[in-house]
Amino acid sequence: MPAAVFGAQVAAWDGGCLPLSDRTAVADLPAGYEGNIFRIDYRVPRDTRATVLRDGRRTEVPLRAGRDRVYLPAGAGSGPVRISVQDDGVCLRAVVLGMAVPEEVVSGGAG
Numbered sequence: 001m002p003a004a005v006f007g008a009q010v011a012a013w014d015g016g017c018l019p020l021s022d023r024t025a026v027a028d029l030p031a032g033y034e035g036n037i038f039r040i041d042y043r044v045p046r047d048t049r050a051t052v053l054r055d056g057r058r059t060e061v062p063l064r065a066g067r068d069r070v071y072l073p074a075g076a077g078s079g080p081v082r083i084s085v086q087d088d089g090v091c092l093r094a095v096v097l098g099m100a101v102p103e104e105v106v107s108g109g110a111g
Helices: 103-107
Strands: 003-011 024-027 037-043 048-054 057-063 069-073 081-085 091-102
Touching: 003 037, 024 091, 037 048, 037 057, 057 069, 081 091, 091 103
Parallel strands: none
Antiparallel strands: 003 091, 024 081, 037 069, 037 091, 048 057, 048 081
């Protein structure tokens, strides 16, 4: 379900891509709390995978062509978030950490 995530974010300027070093983006975000999630906005030319590493926890996530974001539990933790991608051509546009609310609620839609 599409969600608005309220919290801290690191985003590329003007719809661009976060810088990658050795196929890894680093997002310096504040500490997360239980119940927080990550939202990663991206563009990919074909289905691929990413590895999200924070505070010693590693999570594998699919990045699907034709979609533009993925959500995953953040849990309590601190330190930078490292997102490593497997393929060239991946554009990580933003990383958001915070509380999620269904977009229908935020936009005033029925549901």
